[in-house]
Amino acid sequence: MIDTRGFRRCVSDAGRAVRGWAGADPRRLLPAVTPAVTAMLLVLVQIAYPLSAGTARDRITVTVVVLSAATAVLHAATTRGWRWAVGFFVIVSGLGLAAEVIGTATGFPFGDYAYAVDRIGPALAEVPLVVPLAWTGGLYPIWIVAGLLVHRDASIGSAVRRAGLFVVGAVGWDLFLDPQMVADGQWTWQVTDAGLPGLPQIPYTNYLGWALVAAVMALLLTVLDRLVPPARDPSVAVPVAVFGWTWLGSTLAHAVFLGLPASAVWGFLGLAPLGIPLLLRARSHETAADRTN
Template sequence: MRRHLPWLLLGTLILAQICYPLTDGTTRARLTVATVLLGYLLSVTHALLTRGPRTAVALVTVATGGGFAIEALGVATGFPFGTYDYSGQLGPKLAGVPLIIPLAWTWMAWPAWLAAVRLTGRLAPGGPRRLARIALATVGLAAWDLFLDPQMVAEGHWRWLDPTPALPGLPGIPISNYLGWLLFAVAMMTALRPLAGPDVDRTGPADHPMYALYLWTYFSSVLAHAVFLDLPASAVWGGVGMAVTALPLAVLLARARRAPR
């Protein structure tokens, strides 16, 4: 049961996300919260089952705790994302931040890290591999926001008070937001390894649910934004940004599957 639990949670998450375009209003907002809770539970549970308590605690400390801290700072000061505020659609807030928001950071931080570990596994051990791993995990996480923010702003879950300059086709979201994501993702991925211990540098068959989560997030987001959510620009921007990690990961996994055993 322990081995199959991440797959079960992933399947439930996928079903919830498939239902998302079929809903609207309050139902869609509640489904958004439920989806984040499922994603959070999936990532933390996987970290606990495959790496142990130290890694799970480190992930929660860095991504959930750090995510809340950076969001509270952003709401209060405008740094590093720009001046923004949250609506009341995503549940209770603390310091102006919906409690669900730090969970979203955690949800995608873990699969982004594991994808980077898998992709850099053949590099020689040492400083260059560590730097490449941090850089790839940073891009893998931060590029997700090219899907997330346009979708959530379109739903009215948050807004920027000064949304300029913005990326072409993505009005309402300043470029500073994406730079802020990069900044915090670098800090998060840099801190995760020493806090979590050496187990986060290994990969194995038990990590396939996280690879599947990352690839599902990529391909389903491109499809949803392009076809169901009427957000073609974010389909392009997110498709290009997350492709840096997602497409090499998909190719690597496909080659490994075809390799003789």
């Protein structure tokens, strides 16, 4: 006999969603769905990346970054409020820009590297201004997922565990980002033979630098959460979906379409400490829902 409970539940959920949207105040509905729209556009533009080259690919790169940052800020604003959204942006993009400016000038904390500043828009102190936006777009889903995987209370232990997951996730995301952008010539390193197996062109110091910067960000974001707590449990569907797409979609893209099998493996493993528990959590919730129906 075919079990139709899952199908009936999906139809029921979709019906409730449609009825809710139909009866919603358009002035409140539009902000709520905007992050989902920008997230879908983000996916579509990223799919076009492997199919492009040259100037077109540079433009797609900028568009991807802008859409990812817009998705992050809009979702944060609609679920946590503009004060928290602005705080997140200032912390992550601000620290990201500061770290990049210091990094390109001194080699600390990432190692000696330089951007191709004539390709992806205007630059400040040899750092393209689109780069700090990438920090916000890439790390917002990781911060949200890290929070989902940690028991939410006011204890120091919970804050430390979330911060640890955030640092691991930030480095994991960079295991996709750096190999892809280096292969595309967006930045280059002075040391090109001191990296992970299959990724010698990116030195170990880069990942240590990411861990350090992400740890400082996590500390400040923890303070932000204390100062501007949410009024209720916010919806996290959009950033969770973006995280899943980044993890699994990037693995597929690097392995099949971009010719970067090493970063496909390293990136998958790097985000797995967040991705696998997230999948298990979703599975347990689905099982619990089945038992109640």
